[in-house]
Amino acid sequence: MALTGRAGLLALIGVFVVGLLLPSWQGILVLFGLLVLCVAVDLLLAGGVRRLTFSRAGATSVRTGEPCVVQLTVHNPGRRLRGVLRDAWAPSAGVVADRVAVDVPAGGSRVLSFELRPLRRGDRTADRVTVRSHGPLGIAARQGSHVVPWIVRALPPFHSRRHLPPLLERLRELDGRRASLIRGAGTEFDSLRAYVIGDDVRSIDWRASARSPDVVVRTWRPERDRQVTIVLDTARTSAGRVDGALGGLPRLDTAMDAALLLSALASQARDQIDFLAFSQQVRASVPRATLPVLVQAMAPLEAELVEFDARGAVSEVLRRAGRRSLVVLLTSLEPSMEHGLLPLLPALATRHHLLVASVSDPAVHAMAAGRGDLEAVYAAAAAERTLAERRRLTALLARHGVDVVDALPDDLPRALADRYLSLKAAGKL
Amino acid sequence: MTAVSPDAGRIWTAARGPLLIGVIILFAAVVITLLRGSGEGGALDPRSFRPEGSHAVARLLEQNGVRVELTDNASAVDGATLFVTQPNLIDPRRLADLSGRASSTVLLAPSPGLRRLEVGTRQPGCPLADGAGAATTGGFTYEGEQSCYDSTLVRTGTVTTIGYGGIFTNRDIDEEGNAALALSLLGQHERLVWYVPSAADRSQQKSLTDLVPDGWKYGALQLGVAVVLLAVWRARRLGRVVPEPLPVVVRAAETVEGRARLYRRSHAASHAASVLRQATRDRLAPLLGVPPGDDPSEEIARRTSRPVTSVRALLYDREPVDDRGLVALAASLDALENEVRKA
Numbered sequence: 076m077a078l079t080g081r082a083g084l085l086a087l088i089g090v091f092v093v094g095l096l097l098p099s100w101q102g103i104l105v106l107f108g109l110l111v112l113c114v115a116v117d118l119l120l121a122g123g124v125r126r127l128t129f130s131r132a133g134a135t136s137v138r139t140g141e142p143c144v145v146q147l148t149v150h151n152p153g154r155r156l157r158g159v160l161r162d163a164w165a166p167s168a169g170v171v172a173d174r175v176a177v178d179v180p181a182g183g184s185r186v187l188s189f190e191l192r193p194l195r196r197g198d199r200t201a202d203r204v205t206v207r208s209h210g211p212l213g214i215a216a217r218q219g220s221h222v223v224p225w226i227v228r229a230l231p232p233f234h235s236r237r238h239l240p241p242l243l244e245r246l247r248e249l250d251g252r253r254a255s256l257i258r259g260a261g262t263e264f265d266s267l268r269a270y271v272i273g274d275d276v277r278s279i280d281w282r283a284s285a286r287s288p289d290v291v292v293r294t295w296r297p298e299r300d301r302q303v304t305i306v307l308d309t310a311r312t313s314a315g316r317v318d319g320a321l322g323g324l325p326r327l328d329t330a331m332d333a334a335l336l337l338s339a340l341a342s343q344a345r346d347q348i349d350f351l352a353f354s355q356q357v358r359a360s361v362p363r364a365t366l367p368v369l370v371q372a373m374a375p376l377e378a379e380l381v382e383f384d385a386r387g388a389v390s391e392v393l394r395r396a397g398r399r400s401l402v403v404l405l406t407s408l409e410p411s412m413e414h415g416l417l418p419l420l421p422a423l424a425t426r427h428h429l430l431v432a433s434v435s436d437p438a439v440h441a442m443a444a445g446r447g448d449l450e451a452v453y454a455a456a457a458a459e460r461t462l463a464e465r466r467r468l469t470a471l472l473a474r475h476g477v478d479v480v481d482a483l484p485d486d487l488p489r490a491l492a493d494r495y496l497s498l499k500a501a502g503k504l
Numbered sequence: 505m506t507a508v509s510p511d512a513g514r515i516w517t518a519a520r521g522p523l524l525i526g527v528i529i530l531f532a533a534v535v536i537t538l539l540r541g542s543g544e545g546g547a548l549d550p551r552s553f554r555p556e557g558s559h560a561v562a563r564l565l566e567q568n569g570v571r572v573e574l575t576d577n578a579s580a581v582d583g584a585t586l587f588v589t590q591p592n593l594i595d596p597r598r599l600a601d602l603s604g605r606a607s608s609t610v611l612l613a614p615s616p617g618l619r620r621l622e623v624g625t626r627q628p629g630c631p632l633a634d635g636a637g638a639a640t641t642g643g644f645t646y647e648g649e650q651s652c653y654d655s656t657l658v659r660t661g662t663v664t665t666i667g668y669g670g671i672f673t674n675r676d677i678d679e680e681g682n683a684a685l686a687l688s689l690l691g692q693h694e695r696l697v698w699y700v701p702s703a704a705d706r707s708q709q710k711s712l713t714d715l716v717p718d719g720w721k722y723g724a725l726q727l728g729v730a731v732v733l734l735a736v737w738r739a740r741r742l743g744r745v746v747p748e749p750l751p752v753v754v755r756a757a758e759t760v761e762g763r764a765r766l767y768r769r770s771h772a773a774s775h776a777a778s779v780l781r782q783a784t785r786d787r788l789a790p791l792l793g794v795p796p797g798d799d800p801s802e803e804i805a806r807r808t809s810r811p812v813t814s815v816r817a818l819l820y821d822r823e824p825v826d827d828r829g830l831v832a833l834a835a836s837l838d839a840l841e842n843e844v845r846k847a
Contacts, residue, residue: 087727093725102722220509377751446831
């Protein structure tokens with residue numbers, strides 16, 4: 076049950092009735108009795124809310140920050156229903172207008188559309204649908220809630236996809252599919268074909284030309300069908316919020332962005348992607364990933380406040396990756412890595428090429444440049460100590476033949492993709 | 505069935521707890537109000553032992569055979585001394601009526617007085633209080649047939665007015681002739697009515713509510729009903745509040761900031777200095793083409809025309825540094841780095 080503003084308004088008018096006509100306790104009681112009667116009549120005649128039935132349709136996933144529409148169908152088996160309906164979602168689902176006026180005839184149905192604009196990545200679930208059904212006098216209303224489950228998965232925004240066109244251009248250059256001034260930089264022998272004017276004379280295969288009526292050149296292409304294993308660290312360090320161009324985002328979100336750009340590029344280069352999210356155990360696993368599947372797998376991942384189990388992650392990678400592959404570990408360069416990952420590197424490095432990508436914090440760089448007063452200089456010393464620690468780790472990793480990309484959050488996706496391309500060009504996959 | 509709204513049974517189950525608590529609170533309030541007697545403790549209260557109370561005077565009067573009756577509703581004053589501690593709170597007509605019936609009346613500092621006067625010890629200078637001698641008086645001066653203590657104590661007929669109540673308090677009763685004056689003023693008759701006006705006396709005045717026509721009092725009650733109904737209208741929520749499942753998010757630089765504060769608190773200037781020196785060496789080594797870990801001092805000296813010893817002192821000196829020296833060191837390291845970058 077719920078009252079409307081009219082009930083209060085009637086009581087306010089009653090002030091004059093009591094003051095001028097019925098100045099007594101009886102007057103107040105009579106007016107109150109009348110009001111109670113009106114409320115009872117209204118409640119009796121209002122359309123029932125308990126027996127309504129609901130169903131949903133519409134979007135089940137949307138890229139974070141973009142709009143989508145979820146439909147809610149109300150079926151009314153009883154009397155005509157007039158009132159207000161609220162479709163409640165958690166605030167981060169970003170429902171533009173969650174309450175609408177409804178008017179459902181007896182035995183009829185209505186389809187209501189709600190626009191969602193999720194603010195945050197992850198599964199956004201619908202809470203309750205609440206209906207307030209007004210009586211004919213508009214003084215009181217019946218109210219009731221229903222559970223109508225629905226989940227909209229807000230996918231990672233993939234902001235770095237704007238970097239993709241120039242990267243693909245570079246990939247095509249590498250491939251020889253695009254005419255360029257430099258000699259095709261492929262590393263794998265592809266085929267022989269007849270010489271055409273403009274080909275580099277250094278690529279003429281003399282031995283083949285001798286056997287053939289024409290001059291024959293060799294063509295090269297970059298390596299393909301290599302395996303790229305992306306390991307995403309979702310443990311405590313990935314929860315750290317780092318400020319970038321898009322505001323403060325957890326390291327995890329930046330790492331996801333980088334992983335998506337790398338996967339998009341690698342799938343264009345016809346490499347096979349294997350995705351693994353790991354903290355203490357496997358959080359998500361997508362073998363032979365394609366971009367849509369990957370995005371779906373990443374969406375519900377959140378950072379956990381546990382230590383990254385490097386031993387578990389390495390053994391999982393070794394178990395899954397049968398042949399030699401590029402293992403990209405998206406994590407954070409932390410002193411704890413020295414005891415976690417470093418002792419395991421020999422086992423991993425003999426079979427695979429490891430690339431560690433880490434989100435560095437612009438706030439630490441800003442602190443390191445701080446001068447002027449004592450506080451700023453102590454902050455600078457603390458920041459320098461952290462940076463020195465990272466440099467030392469980078470050097471230690473490099474000694475084991477590990478590539479390290481340590482970049483600011485805005486630069487990391489591009490830097491990682493560039494490193495991948497240069498590894499590919501050098502034939503190191 | 506998807507409905508989750510509560511039926512009557514569930515409403516009763518949910519409401520009985522709060523209802524029980526409400527009943528207990530109400531019961532406790534009633535019991536406490538009934539058990540707690542009237543409080544003792546106001547200024548010039550004959551029951552109060554505090555410095556500003558008047559237990560001592562009341563006790564003295566009783567020893568001298570005067571019956572002290574404390575009242576907040578003086579009615580039986582015939583043949584007694586009436587002592588009014590706050591005459592300003594009483595309707596003047598009622599006060600005149602009371603003092604007419606009483607054998608003698610003592611008023612304490614009624615308004616308006618003639619002028620203000622410092623509180624201090626004064627000589628009586630009149631036959632009215634000759635027995636008492638010097639006493640603590642002051643406050644206001646008044647006009648009357650007989651006046652003593654520079655007009656701070658006057659008598660007109662049976663009504664005595666005193667400008668300051670210090671002589672009746674526990675604190676000042678033993679000063680000078682205060683006790684004698686108090687006794688002579690209040691002990692004139694066998695019975696003393698000590699009148700502390702209460703709210704009941706003041707209600708004899710016309711209050712604002714008396715001026716409102718009777719009908720509108722009920723109108724105001726109805727207004728209360730309307731306000732409650734409007735509150736019920738606004739308070740009813742359309743569905744419950746939906747909680748937001750927030751992810752764990754920590755500012756990544758927090759550990760670095762924490763370490764900076766630790767350095768600062770422990771005045772680890774020497775340690776901070778060696779970290780800053782190491783950082784400068786690490787940054788300069790690749791610029792100069794010196795292998796990392798080697799001493800770049802000679803190369804720097806060669807490029808910047810600074811003496812080797814001073815460069816080495818800046819980059820390697822192990823002397824302890826204090827807080828002020830640390831700021832200066834950071835500045836000179838920056839200066840050196842800039843010079844190398846320009847050279």
